[in-house]
Amino acid sequence: MNYRRDSAKKNLSEDDIEFIAANTDFDRNQILEWYEEFRQKCPNNQLNKASFVKFYKSLIPGDSKAEDSFCEHVFSAFDTDNNGYIDFSEFLIAFWIRSKGSLKDKLNWLFDIYDMDKSNYITPWELSRMLRLVFSMKSINDDPYLASKQIFDDIDRSKDGRLTRQEFIAGCTKYEKYRNLFAPF
Ligand SMILES: [Ca+2]
Numbered sequence: 001m002n003y004r005r006d007s008a009k010k011n012l013s014e015d016d017i018e019f020i021a022a023n024t025d026f027d028r029n030q031i032l033e034w035y036e037e038f039r040q041k042c043p044n045n046q047l048n049k050a051s052f053v054k055f056y057k058s059l060i061p062g063d064s065k066a067e068d069s070f071c072e073h074v075f076s077a078f079d080t081d082n083n084g085y086i087d088f089s090e091f092l093i094a095f096w097i098r099s100k101g102s103l104k105d106k107l108n109w110l111f112d113i114y115d116m117d118k119s120n121y122i123t124p125w126e127l128s129r130m131l132r133l134v135f136s137m138k139s140i141n142d143d144p145y146l147a148s149k150q151i152f153d154d155i156d157r158s159k160d161g162r163l164t165r166q167e168f169i170a171g172c173t174k175y176e177k178y179r180n181l182f183a184p185f
Pocket residue numbers: 079080081082083084085086087090
């Protein structure tokens with residue numbers, strides 16, 4: 001057994017491993033391997049926003065085009081307890097959802113990116129702010145404000161000018177073009 005695997009075991013509790021295994025399909029060995037990689041990137045076992053953006057972009061080749069400003073919003077979807085840092089469990093579970101979760105889990109995750117102030121609603125302002133970034137990343141020449149208005153017309157079922165998590169998930173399930181637009185990588 002090599003030294004690094006051994007030291008990884010010391011720092012990652014059995015509870016952590018069980019919790020991650022219950023929420024993903026990673027097995028114990030995969031979790032330990034990821035832990036090694038995570039620790040190398042952040043020796044104090046937590047990622048702040050800046051270190052997250054770097055790490056995230058290095059992990060997903062397709063995301064290298066993602067702009068830092070967009071990844072900063074992705075950060076909030078990983079930081080599930082909202083304490084300003086991403087610990088290993090938060091990281092690995094969100095990463096798994098992002099790549100292998102069900103459509104519903106992925107859309108839930110996406111909602112957290114777009115709900116910038118964590119109010120549990122997406123406002124037209126939040127949507128157009130995010131779309132501005134998305135359009136810039138995808139070199140789309142549309143007006144984010146008008147696009148946001150169109151999207152609200154289509155998926156804001158209650159017509160109260162804000163999207164609940166449910167409306168967002170239902171709308172993105174129905175309209176493939178929107179879910180492809182919202183996840184720009
Ligand atoms: Ca956190």
